[in-house]
Amino acid sequence: MAVTPSRTGTPVTPDTDLIIIGGGPAGCAAARMAASVGMRSVLIEPDALCRNLYRIQALNNVLGGYTSGPELADSITAELKSTSLCRIELGQHVTSLRATDDHVTATLDSCNQLSASHVIVATGVGPLQPKDAPWITAPSGLTLPPLWQAEEDHAEGRTLLVLGGDRPIGTFLRAHPTTDMRLLVTYPPSDDYKIEEIQDDPRVALIPADHVTLYPSETAALAADIVGRDGGDQRVSADFTFLSIGTAPTAPNGDLVRDTAGYCPTSHQHPRVIIAGDLRSARFQRIMTAMGSGSEAALHAYYATRDLLPENSR
Missing domain, CATH: 3.50.50.60 (FAD/NAD(P)-binding domain)
Structure with missing residues (x-):
């Protein structure tokens, strides 16, 4: 990958094409879609891939004949682990996210940093108390x-x-x-x-x-x-x-624009920050919509790196 200058003029060599924060259905779908168009990605997840799916014992609104969350989660996990262009980093949190004109940087709780041309944030939501x-x-x-x-x-x-x-x-x-x-x-x-x-x-x-x-x-x-x-x-x-009182967004700290409820509207973010899955809003919190938005987010990053996006969507 070409070396690009940072906002301060210091050259930055990205570690990967795409950083994906969150290993649920949206993040996993983003990684698979990115690989299908030749993009390298690093997926960061503090727990296990599709961890919440394992707690859903009955499904009735997912394509593919899956009738339980564990069945779907096992399939997604196996498929992602066989995706050679995706590096999976489990057990790590992103503590800060920064975006500049030409790259994004994610700081992990291990104090390591990763840089890429774009980031997909798919951290989803957690239960209210x-x-x-x-x-x-x-x-x-x-x-x-x-x-x-x-x-x-x-x-x-x-x-x-x-x-x-x-x-x-x-x-x-x-x-x-x-x-x-x-x-x-x-x-x-x-x-x-x-x-x-x-x-x-x-x-x-x-x-x-x-x-x-x-x-x-x-x-x-x-x-x-x-x-x-x-x-x-x-x-x-x-x-x-x-x-059963609902959920709240769990976005990382850093360069994200949040609404009054803590969600991250897609149209308000830095051009190099793409939001996917449940973190977008409370209106579409379903497995199928999460997977679709993750796939779309990866394609958005792919077209953006090739300067193929319409001017008003950058």
């Missing part, structure tokens, strides 16, 4: 697991209190169609439209709420006082409490 939800009052420092981490042993013959009506509830129910359990799902008005797919499941009791207060209980891990939409109060307890 009670402190992030204005409709929940909880003990200071309380953290709870998201529902997708629940195992069948947590559910069989038990009552689960689920805070929020986000769509992973439907996935959880489909993954355990015969499990004898009871879900107490309490949710704010903003989640009303999300509970349509679970409202007819006899294992679910829906509790519309204006506010929920959590506190320790002598007979359960947590108990909750729920102020209903009609102004009435009720106290509930359960064997386990899980979250």
